[in-house]
Amino acid sequence: MTTNGAEKTLVVVQLSGGNDFMNTIVPYSNPHYYDARKKVVLSEDQVLPINDELAINGNAAPFKRLYDEGKMAIVQGIGYPDSNRSHFRGMDIWHTAEPHRVGSEGWLGQAVRELDPDAENVLTGVNIGMGLPRAMAVTGVPVTSVGDLEGYGVMNRIEQQKLKDKAIEAFKGIYGQAIGTGPVAEYIGQTGLDVLSGADMLADVANRYESTVEYADNGIAKNLRDVARVHLAGLGTRIFYTQHGGYDTHATQLPNHPKLMTDLSGAISDFLDDLEEHDASDNVTVFVFTEFGRRMRDNGSGTDHGSGGGAYLFGKPVEGGLYGEYPSVDPADWAHGEDLEHTIDFRGIYGTLLEQWLAVDAKPIVKGDFEQISPFRV
Amino acid sequence: MKSDRALVAHLMRRAGFGVTPAELDTLTRDKSYEEIVDDLVNPERFEELDESYIERYYSGELVAIHVGKWMYRMVNTQRPLEEKMALFLHHIFPVAWGKSEHGPSLYSEIEMFRRVGLTDMQTILLELSQDPAMIFWLDNNENHKGEINENYGRELLELFTMGVGNYTEDDIKAASRAFTGWTFRQPLSLYPVGHHPAEFEFLEDDHDYEAKTFLGETGNFNGEDIIDIIVKQPATARFISRHLYNFFVEDELQVPSWATEPPRNEMAIQQLSKVFMENGGQMRPVLRELFNSDFFKEATDFKKVKSPIELIAGVLKQTGEFSSPVPGIQQFAVTTLNGSPFEGPLAIMGQRLMNPPTVEGWHTGHEWIDSGTLSERVGFVEKQFQDISKPGVKDMVERAGSLDDDPAKLVERCLDLLGGIKVSEQTRDALVAYARELGSMDSGDEEGSVGVHNLLQMTASTVDYQFE
Numbered sequence: 001m002t003t004n005g006a007e008k009t010l011v012v013v014q015l016s017g018g019n020d021f022m023n024t025i026v027p028y029s030n031p032h033y034y035d036a037r038k039k040v041v042l043s044e045d046q047v048l049p050i051n052d053e054l055a056i057n058g059n060a061a062p063f064k065r066l067y068d069e070g071k072m073a074i075v076q077g078i079g080y081p082d083s084n085r086s087h088f089r090g091m092d093i094w095h096t097a098e099p100h101r102v103g104s105e106g107w108l109g110q111a112v113r114e115l116d117p118d119a120e121n122v123l124t125g126v127n128i129g130m131g132l133p134r135a136m137a138v139t140g141v142p143v144t145s146v147g148d149l150e151g152y153g154v155m156n157r158i159e160q161q162k163l164k165d166k167a168i169e170a171f172k173g174i175y176g177q178a179i180g181t182g183p184v185a186e187y188i189g190q191t192g193l194d195v196l197s198g199a200d201m202l203a204d205v206a207n208r209y210e211s212t213v214e215y216a217d218n219g220i221a222k223n224l225r226d227v228a229r230v231h232l233a234g235l236g237t238r239i240f241y242t243q244h245g246g247y248d249t250h251a252t253q254l255p256n257h258p259k260l261m262t263d264l265s266g267a268i269s270d271f272l273d274d275l276e277e278h279d280a281s282d283n284v285t286v287f288v289f290t291e292f293g294r295r296m297r298d299n300g301s302g303t304d305h306g307s308g309g310g311a312y313l314f315g316k317p318v319e320g321g322l323y324g325e326y327p328s329v330d331p332a333d334w335a336h337g338e339d340l341e342h343t344i345d346f347r348g349i350y351g352t353l354l355e356q357w358l359a360v361d362a363k364p365i366v367k368g369d370f371e372q373i374s375p376f377r378v
Numbered sequence: 379m380k381s382d383r384a385l386v387a388h389l390m391r392r393a394g395f396g397v398t399p400a401e402l403d404t405l406t407r408d409k410s411y412e413e414i415v416d417d418l419v420n421p422e423r424f425e426e427l428d429e430s431y432i433e434r435y436y437s438g439e440l441v442a443i444h445v446g447k448w449m450y451r452m453v454n455t456q457r458p459l460e461e462k463m464a465l466f467l468h469h470i471f472p473v474a475w476g477k478s479e480h481g482p483s484l485y486s487e488i489e490m491f492r493r494v495g496l497t498d499m500q501t502i503l504l505e506l507s508q509d510p511a512m513i514f515w516l517d518n519n520e521n522h523k524g525e526i527n528e529n530y531g532r533e534l535l536e537l538f539t540m541g542v543g544n545y546t547e548d549d550i551k552a553a554s555r556a557f558t559g560w561t562f563r564q565p566l567s568l569y570p571v572g573h574h575p576a577e578f579e580f581l582e583d584d585h586d587y588e589a590k591t592f593l594g595e596t597g598n599f600n601g602e603d604i605i606d607i608i609v610k611q612p613a614t615a616r617f618i619s620r621h622l623y624n625f626f627v628e629d630e631l632q633v634p635s636w637a638t639e640p641p642r643n644e645m646a647i648q649q650l651s652k653v654f655m656e657n658g659g660q661m662r663p664v665l666r667e668l669f670n671s672d673f674f675k676e677a678t679d680f681k682k683v684k685s686p687i688e689l690i691a692g693v694l695k696q697t698g699e700f701s702s703p704v705p706g707i708q709q710f711a712v713t714t715l716n717g718s719p720f721e722g723p724l725a726i727m728g729q730r731l732m733n734p735p736t737v738e739g740w741h742t743g744h745e746w747i748d749s750g751t752l753s754e755r756v757g758f759v760e761k762q763f764q765d766i767s768k769p770g771v772k773d774m775v776e777r778a779g780s781l782d783d784d785p786a787k788l789v790e791r792c793l794d795l796l797g798g799i800k801v802s803e804q805t806r807d808a809l810v811a812y813a814r815e816l817g818s819m820d821s822g823d824e825e826g827s828v829g830v831h832n833l834l835q836m837t838a839s840t841v842d843y844q845f846e
Binding site: 016017086089092101102122127130132134137142143144145146147148151152153154155156157158159160162163166167170171173174175177178181182184185187188189191192194195198199245246248250251299300301302304 | 737804
């Protein structure tokens with residue numbers, strides 16, 4: 001069951017470290033919350049209620065606005081089976097959709113392969129930031145990773161035009177002939193060729209962009225601004241990926257988590273405003289996830305690794321509201337006796353995005369049928 | 379010649395940060411391969427760099443300055459393995475500035491790594507567990523009697539010593555209890571004196587003195603006992619051997635998959651583990667075994683992708699720009715995480731030293747390479763070899779000869795000068811064709827615009843050069 005997904009774009013934002021779901025979407029009227037959280041707790045005047053039971057973290061006021069405008073969907077209790085609370089295993093699982101074995105193919109890289117089976121456009125998948133996440137990596141599938149939009153390309157520091165042309169030609173010769181020298185050398189060779197074609201396309205992006213939206217001066221805002229710049233240049237990108245780090249709040253969560261919430265919510269709402277200004281908001285959905293939620297009980301200054309957490313969808317095409325079921329905060333129901341139990345499998349949400357948004361068959365990517373939600377306006 | 383140029387160049391790249399043509403001349407003339415290995419594992423035979431001299435040029439609180447100072451050491455040290463082991467320990471016990479924002483503690487930790495890198499695993503783990511930067515990074519200062527924070531206990535077992543599958547959740551809790559009360563203090567207050575290194579402190583009142591059962595042994599263990607038990611485990615010998623193999627010999631898969639995926643070279647891991655066990659976790663015998671082994675000597679063909687710092691330090695060693703302390707080396711290490719408005723080359727290539735992305739450290743091997751990082755690698759090399767007034771570039775250009783020479787011989791000399799690097803036949807042919815093109819271009823119309831340095835540039839931009 002797929003719908004026509006032509007030109008629809010997905011922007012994935014990874015919150016690295018394990019965001020504290022319970023202090024993002026807060027069960028502010030539930031006494032179990034206050035029993036479990038003695039110190040790392042938000043009082044009723046620090047939250048923005050969305051109903052009688054749940055509230056948005058008060059530092060994320062832009063989220064409240066988006067929620068009220070019907071542009072924010074909250075997926076409650078998302079998680080994966082048999083959590084072992086490791087960041088790395090957790091992130092691997094989210095990146096490859098393989099909870100029971102160590103997978104090597106990223107779920108979004110596989111989606112890029114489906115969207116652009118002949119690898120015609122190296123910008124079908126674009127990562128903004130340092131380092132390509134495994135979610136985007138599949139051997140043989142070109143995706144572009146841009147750490148520095150302005151300096152992207154090779155041999156572009158040589159000033160003499162004739163020499164520059166010769167140098168690029170030589171580079172192409174060397175990188176095009178890495179076949180037969182082993183898989184890693186071949187991979188590097190292909191990456192070099194992809195850089196050349198991506199650089200051609202991206203050369204003018206920065207100059208073409210104009211906007212009245214003023215993004216804040218922080219990493220996630222800068223990255224989402226770059227997403228906007230590339231997207232608005234109309235280069236055929238279907239999947240963007242970027243990361244926001246710092247969520248591993250074992251300690252000093254009280255001073256640090258509010259800034260994360262402020263930066264993230266501000267960046268996302270600025271990004272959506274930017275799209276709106278350019279009349280480009282109909283076909284973009286933002287998906288925000290993290291590897292796990294945190295422990296029910298705080299440890300005095302922070303929270304340790306937990307299980308079930310939350311994910312979020314943003315954008316004009318999104319039917320805002322609550323999806324899934326908030327995990328029980330009653331101690332009797334806690335996973336391992338100390339964590340939120342997840343209530344919906346992340347592979348169902350991947351399936352939702354792949355099939356209902358990108359029109360890609362999800363089954364071979366998530367390896368099965370998982371319960372989906374219906375978060376898109378029809 | 380007492381030793382083989384290409385093999386010694388390979389050794390010096392892996393056990394250090396490369397070698398200049400002049401250094402390679404001296405080494406191969408005076409010493410056998412085994413003698414060079416023996417020198418590497420006994421760094422005290424060589425003089426230490428004068429730290430005070432460095433401090434005059436690179437001082438201040440910014441983490442980029444500390445990284446710059448470290449890079450200066452990598453490029454100029456007479457004790458390359460000491461410096462490489464500090465980097466190894468930073469890779470496998472990664473601590474990031476971003477949490478503490480405390481530069482001096484991070485730099486003190488690297489100094490500690492330099493001091494203990496060639497001792498033994500007990501010493502290394504004990505110093506690590508008492509290191510303020512690590513204590514704060516993994517929250518052991520929040521690990522209290524009766525209210526444990528298991529972050530350090532978990533990562534010590536999962537990522538630092540044994541790997542998943544060799545312990546239980548109960549072992550994590552027992553280890554965490556044994557490290558309660560291991561914290562640090564600030565000898566000087568932040569205001570007005572600024573950041574100064576912190577000191578380890580043991581708080582007796584906060585330590586859990588009750589009996590604990592850890593890996594099958596029961597006793598009133600403290601952190602030191604836990605470390606002793608860990609170092610005795612064959613699983614630890616294997617895990618550290620695999621880390622060493624991955625760092626010095628050949629790229630392995632990322633650490634989290636080690637529990638399920640076999641090593642690239644089982645025999646090599648067994649060989650190293652055996653030496654580790656027989657010598658009670660001493661590093662020198664293990665490293666000597668590694669560098670003298672056939673598997674190391676044979677690991678020259680596209681086996682290990684250079685990390686960004688290996689690429690950058692290696693190039694800077696070759697260009698000679700920082701062969702004495704002059705301002706500026708920290709420009710390569712600046713990052714927006716630390717107040718710079720733009721990212722420097724290390725950051726764009728994906729390795730902010732002293733700022734690893736997570737406690738797992740950097741994903742290495744082919745994961746260093748994507749279109750963004752490759753674009754920066756090539757751009758960096760272009761820029762560094764562009765200026766022929768740099769002493770190393772000047773020396774290499776003179777040694778290489780003229781563009782009027784036979785292009786094949788010219789390419790051969792460039793490959794040797796850049797560290798005896800091996801390239802595929804296809805790459806060699808393409809370089810020869812490029813040398814011919816350069817020779818046919820009129821360099822007269824724009825002064826100094828075409829020259830042998832362009833060939834060095836291209837040689838260091840190849841697929842092949844991305845490998846150590």
